[in-house]
Amino acid sequence: MKIKTLRSDYIYQQVAQASPEEKLELFRNEMMAPFMKQWQIQQIPFKAEEANGFDVIAFNSMMHRSPNQITPQISAEIGLISSESFWLECEHAVKKSLHLFVEQGINLPVSDYLFTIQLGNPESRALAINEGYSGFGGIPGFIWGTLLPNEYTIPRMKVALSHECNHNVRYQFIQWDHTVNLGELIVSEGLAENYAAFIFGEEWLGPWVTKTNAETLNRRIKPVLREQLQVTGFDKIGPYLYGDEIAKLQNFKPVNMPYSAGYACGYYLIRSYLRKTGKTIFEATITSAAQILEEVKGFWDEETIINS
Incomplete structure (x- = not known):
């Protein structure tokens, strides 16, 4: 297994010093090009044919600092993600999260992995709702972390990376x-957050779980989600998974769901599955959502206890 770190801090330093007309292509070639295979899978053009058209830069800038924002004025921000200890901690989290599966006898078809951390866009409302950090790991071989760097988000990056490795x-x-449905997404997010908690402890659970109390989960979320598990299409799935506020930001129709309803529900559903079946988080990670949901049919009717 080969795990490569793309040191974004070096790239940010380079782009910050570049002239305004050089920034865009420098960022595209240094930060975006190593992830070329991901863009192809996601069908996002690497470079738009027309000026200001949709491409990887436009897509990436929704949640992250855009090339024209990377100037000497944000050097302090770049400095916050430039320490060797930060990158070693992130690298260790990725290596451990992937290697543990191999140690459990699960042979991973993908052998090459690339990960990086990007500076978040301070104007992104979605990122603010997530308390300043996030990640993406749904495309095997590629793992991203995103943060608005501060004393809260920096130590949580390793946990977010572990969550993303589970998706990977x-x-x-x-x-x-x-054909992927809401049931798969609820299961998938639940597995990822249980995996991060397995490695780092429940005290590191993300806001996508901790902001939901027992009353909201049992009375408001579970009765609705149980009826929507077969829903397909991301415009339909998104509002149940992320909640209304983020759904509106993505121009999806709100469905009267609180923040990260599907994430919180998924976390407790998988916790219930692991306790009921005695399966390990490793076995569960590669088990179909249909099988998992079948095993925990009782979850929807039982009162979920949340330890505050």
Whole structure:
């Protein structure tokens, strides 16, 4: 297994010093090009044919600092993600999160991995709702962390990376296509957050779980989600998974769901599955959502206890 770190701090320093007309292509070639295979899978053009058209830069700038924002004025921000200890901690989290599966006898079809951390866009409302950090790991071989660097988010980056590594493993075994439904997404997010908690402890759970109390989960979320598990199409899935506020930001129709409803529900559903079946988080990660949901049918009717 080969795990490569793309040191974004070096790239940010380079782009910050570049002239305004050089920034865009420098950023595209240094930060975006190493992830070329991901863009191809996601069908996002690497470079738009027309000026200001949709491409990887436009897509990336929704959640992250855009090339024209990377100037000497944000050197303090770049400095916050430039320490060797920060990158070693992130690298260790990725290596451990992937290697643990191999140690459990699960052979991963993908052998090459690339990860990086990007500076978040301070104007992104979605990132603010997530308390300043996030990640993406749904395409095997590629793992991203995103943060608005501060004393709260920096130590949490390793945990977010572990969550994303779990997605990265799952989708080497579970087929992702247009038929993916809400049930799969709830299971997938629940597995990823349980995995991060397994490695780092429940005190590191993300706001996508901790902001939901027992009353909201049992009375408001579970009764609705149980009826929507077969819903497909991301415009339909998104509002149940992320909640209304983020759904509106993505121009999806709100469905009267609180923040990260699907994430919180998924976390407790998988916790219930692991306790009921005695399966390990490693076994569960490569198990189909249909099988998991079948095993925990009782979850929807039982009162979920949340330890504050």
